[in-house]
Amino acid sequence: MWDLCTNALDTAQLRGASYCDVRVMHLRQRDLTTKNGQVGTLAQSESIGIGIRVLANGAWGFASTDRLTREGVASSAAQAVSIAKASALAKQGDVVLAPEETYVDSWQCPFRKDPFEIPLERQLALLLAADEEMRRVKGITLTETDMQFRKIDSWFASSIGSRIHQRKLISGCGIAATSFQNEEIQKRSYPNSFGGQHSLQGYELIESLDLLRNAPIIAEEAAALHSASQCPEKIGTLILGGSQLGLQIHESIGHPIELDRVLGQEANFAGTSFLTLDQLNRLKYASSIVNVVADARLDHGPGLGTFAYDDEGVPAQCTDIIKDGQFRGYLSNRETAHLVGLNRSSGTMRAESWNRLPIIRMTNVSLLPGTWDFSDLIADTSDGVLMETNRSWSIDDRRYQFQFSTEIGWEIKGGKKVRMLKNPSYSGITTEFWNSCDAICKLTHWTLWGTPNCGKGQPMQTMGTGHGASPARFRNVRIGTAFSNQ
Amino acid sequence: MKPPARLRKSTSGYRASTTELLPERELHRMVDCVLRLARSTRAEEAEVHIDEVADSLTRFANNGIHQNVAEHGLIVSIRTVVDGRTARATINRVDEDSLRAAIEASLSLAQSQPKNPRLLPVPGKQKYRQVNRFVKNTAALTAEDRARAVRSACDLAVKKGQTAAGIFSSGQSQSVIGNSRGLFAAYRETRSEFSVTMQEDAAASWAKANSADVRALDPQKLAGRASEKAHLGVGARELPPGRCTVILEPAAVLDLVGFLFYDFAATALEDKRSCLNDRMGKQLFGRNIWISDDVYHPLQQGAPFDGEGMPRQRVLLVEDGVPKNLVYSRASAKAAGKKPTGHGFALPNEYGEAPMNLVFGGGDSSLQKMIASTDRGFLVTRLWYIREVDPYDKVMTGMTRDGLFLVENGRVAAAARNFRFNQSLIEMLNNVEMLGPAVRATGEEAFEMVVPAMKVRNFHFSEVTKF
Numbered sequence: 001m002w003d004l005c006t007n008a009l010d011t012a013q014l015r016g017a018s019y020c021d022v023r024v025m026h027l028r029q030r031d032l033t034t035k036n037g038q039v040g041t042l043a044q045s046e047s048i049g050i051g052i053r054v055l056a057n058g059a060w061g062f063a064s065t066d067r068l069t070r071e072g073v074a075s076s077a078a079q080a081v082s083i084a085k086a087s088a089l090a091k092q093g094d095v096v097l098a099p100e101e102t103y104v105d106s107w108q109c110p111f112r113k114d115p116f117e118i119p120l121e122r123q124l125a126l127l128l129a130a131d132e133e134m135r136r137v138k139g140i141t142l143t144e145t146d147m148q149f150r151k152i153d154s155w156f157a158s159s160i161g162s163r164i165h166q167r168k169l170i171s172g173c174g175i176a177a178t179s180f181q182n183e184e185i186q187k188r189s190y191p192n193s194f195g196g197q198h199s200l201q202g203y204e205l206i207e208s209l210d211l212l213r214n215a216p217i218i219a220e221e222a223a224a225l226h227s228a229s230q231c232p233e234k235i236g237t238l239i240l241g242g243s244q245l246g247l248q249i250h251e252s253i254g255h256p257i258e259l260d261r262v263l264g265q266e267a268n269f270a271g272t273s274f275l276t277l278d279q280l281n282r283l284k285y286a287s288s289i290v291n292v293v294a295d296a297r298l299d300h301g302p303g304l305g306t307f308a309y310d311d312e313g314v315p316a317q318c319t320d321i322i323k324d325g326q327f328r329g330y331l332s333n334r335e336t337a338h339l340v341g342l343n344r345s346s347g348t349m350r351a352e353s354w355n356r357l358p359i360i361r362m363t364n365v366s367l368l369p370g371t372w373d374f375s376d377l378i379a380d381t382s383d384g385v386l387m388e389t390n391r392s393w394s395i396d397d398r399r400y401q402f403q404f405s406t407e408i409g410w411e412i413k414g415g416k417k418v419r420m421l422k423n424p425s426y427s428g429i430t431t432e433f434w435n436s437c438d439a440i441c442k443l444t445h446w447t448l449w450g451t452p453n454c455g456k457g458q459p460m461q462t463m464g465t466g467h468g469a470s471p472a473r474f475r476n477v478r479i480g481t482a483f484s485n486q
Numbered sequence: 487m488k489p490p491a492r493l494r495k496s497t498s499g500y501r502a503s504t505t506e507l508l509p510e511r512e513l514h515r516m517v518d519c520v521l522r523l524a525r526s527t528r529a530e531e532a533e534v535h536i537d538e539v540a541d542s543l544t545r546f547a548n549n550g551i552h553q554n555v556a557e558h559g560l561i562v563s564i565r566t567v568v569d570g571r572t573a574r575a576t577i578n579r580v581d582e583d584s585l586r587a588a589i590e591a592s593l594s595l596a597q598s599q600p601k602n603p604r605l606l607p608v609p610g611k612q613k614y615r616q617v618n619r620f621v622k623n624t625a626a627l628t629a630e631d632r633a634r635a636v637r638s639a640c641d642l643a644v645k646k647g648q649t650a651a652g653i654f655s656s657g658q659s660q661s662v663i664g665n666s667r668g669l670f671a672a673y674r675e676t677r678s679e680f681s682v683t684m685q686e687d688a689a690a691s692w693a694k695a696n697s698a699d700v701r702a703l704d705p706q707k708l709a710g711r712a713s714e715k716a717h718l719g720v721g722a723r724e725l726p727p728g729r730c731t732v733i734l735e736p737a738a739v740l741d742l743v744g745f746l747f748y749d750f751a752a753t754a755l756e757d758k759r760s761c762l763n764d765r766m767g768k769q770l771f772g773r774n775i776w777i778s779d780d781v782y783h784p785l786q787q788g789a790p791f792d793g794e795g796m797p798r799q800r801v802l803l804v805e806d807g808v809p810k811n812l813v814y815s816r817a818s819a820k821a822a823g824k825k826p827t828g829h830g831f832a833l834p835n836e837y838g839e840a841p842m843n844l845v846f847g848g849g850d851s852s853l854q855k856m857i858a859s860t861d862r863g864f865l866v867t868r869l870w871y872i873r874e875v876d877p878y879d880k881v882m883t884g885m886t887r888d889g890l891f892l893v894e895n896g897r898v899a900a901a902a903r904n905f906r907f908n909q910s911l912i913e914m915l916n917n918v919e920m921l922g923p924a925v926r927a928t929g930e931e932a933f934e935m936v937v938p939a940m941k942v943r944n945f946h947f948s949e950v951t952k953f
Binding site (some may be wrong): 263 | 542543544545546547550552553555556561565574576577588595596600602603629633634636637640651681690729757758761834835836874876878881883884888906908934948952953
């Protein structure tokens, strides 16, 4: 692989590139699903290729190919340079990169059980057993389960001399039960919706989920939701479960802090951000108990945003985003760091595959744990709604106004969960919402959730991001808006 | 690590240059090679898909190009059948060793599962209606061509005191399917797309178009339209949300109604997750709503066959507001006692099928006519971040974006701050008062369709944002 990388670097520089980095990536994936007791998808895929990014005439060019021959790689490198020269026809100034050290390293994420070594029969048997547990429950009309495994090798080389090999192993799994009754569809998922939990782990993640115990619980809840009361529409107290709060962090903190969005580079597609450069160190983003970091280091946990180096060859870092409620930092890269007074990238450039350009991405953007025990938090709430497991999510293109709905809600009265609520939803303005946070649960309730499907960039790239969260309480929130006036 | 397979032995002595696709005969030869290799295994049947793509995309922001990419790739996807079981393995290497390994991987996956009682034998040879969606001018477009068009759009922005962002992409792709019963289908197409956002102060507007033929795109005209509307959007007023009349431009209609497409899958009804459950044959929408799926429509793109190689049929889905027909894969058709319509996804999958080439019936009302007929309402350029809130009532939420205008007394009166909506599509399609001509529309939430602009009464805006 290093020979191919060197070939690409040499060709690009010979053709006029002032800087070049290349990534050979080898991706292996296995997908298993079941539906109503039958195997649905059963597939594996493998893809290998090279992506070559160059600076020439002060502008960027990128080309990729799966032709991993000397001539194929050289042709692609030459194409990248010619594209960069075309970019220079409409550039707004020369690209300047923040300095970075040279690294020669090899890193592999830790895991205990390689899912590609676990017999498929065993994996399918577990999914089919969970599927059957859900189908036993009266009123369930659709059952779905899934497992997904990815093994990703990347070889990064740059013209400043870095040579970095990384191997990541990602596992994911989830189950869902759906009930159609009386002109209403209700659904419950475990451990999270839209594919479950995903992390940088091996098969040990699947074994930790205890699918068979949870399958009948969510199925019973899905069926029971039909006879639950409608979530009321009001201004009130909201407690969010950890996985829903993870998505709230993703949408209303993670995306707005991406410096490419802030600088207008996503204006045509993913949108921009209300966090203009003048807000840094000035905006009171949240209440003083809120602390948020972007942490790609393994110390933070095996998240989908965990790595040793980003796809620009910058080491993983932990960046303060919100410190005691104050806005403190953006996600940057080598090109944008100087715009916020940094002399170094925060190490967030990632690409979905060998055929995609690295762009600024969330790493693990996490809300640090607070001090509350969950049972104390419920006991301390006289009137509120607890909402769990995302059902829909939407936010405007500058990340101010959002609305979420969840699969299930629980009415809290006098410090107790008193009844199930269906069709719960809430909405708000980002900074008002985060400033209303008055309680965050402690580390024992904290989970590093994986969001495997974050879309950004053109051509579109799907990337996994991590979001650590524990349940938290928010005051004076608009509740029930999604179903108002329907 | 051992060297990549292509360095060892290739089934092909020919490789195209980076931006040229292989000749169809070469892909046919690869299909034959896979089927020949599969015959010497325990596979009872085999099916092979080959997809090749060569795409380029120039991205601009802040009045200059900031990303500019090109890719070339080819994948071979192999499905084998053994003892009533099937599975798929996909690779992007084409040497015989890799193909043989993929066949074995597919067989190994297939044999690890219980028998599938719904699995059908692979289909035999089919006849296809020809479509021509490959345009040499598009395939020949260069990075310099795209850069020049982008430069012109950016120059316009600078001249108007605005900031431009967007993309100009072009590409070509081909797909073939073959199986062990002699089926062979091939399709190739070109694509081009220009999308532009113009920003002026806090206001922004947007225009986008795509076509198989790049000559049908007019980047300057699109930039000009976005520029004019961005200027109109300056000084947007915060207005109260509520139920009101909206005039949805085609891109806004597309991104909303696009969420209906899977509801017309027979498998979705069988799984009871479609909003059409218990509603087929009933007056669900207004009588002015007609929807069909038609890959052969001149404004549509896509292959004339599905994931199993079955010919796509034109299907009338909604007639006079009444859902009449669904689309079927071979398996769902057999379960329902119907004929397959050529809308199946590649097997194995749990979703069955879907209409991918929706065409809505249009009318003869221009946007100007809709505006002139409106005492009070809102003109909506585009919608954003649309998600399903309720799957059976089909309540969708999302935001307006890049140009929301108050219409009063038959004219555009002012720019308005963006609203959030929570709106049932079923209700909306009962409240359509006027329809524009159906056009090929492109947005960001749904795939391209042929849809009209719509004037809709009683549309539900629930909240307002800060810009």
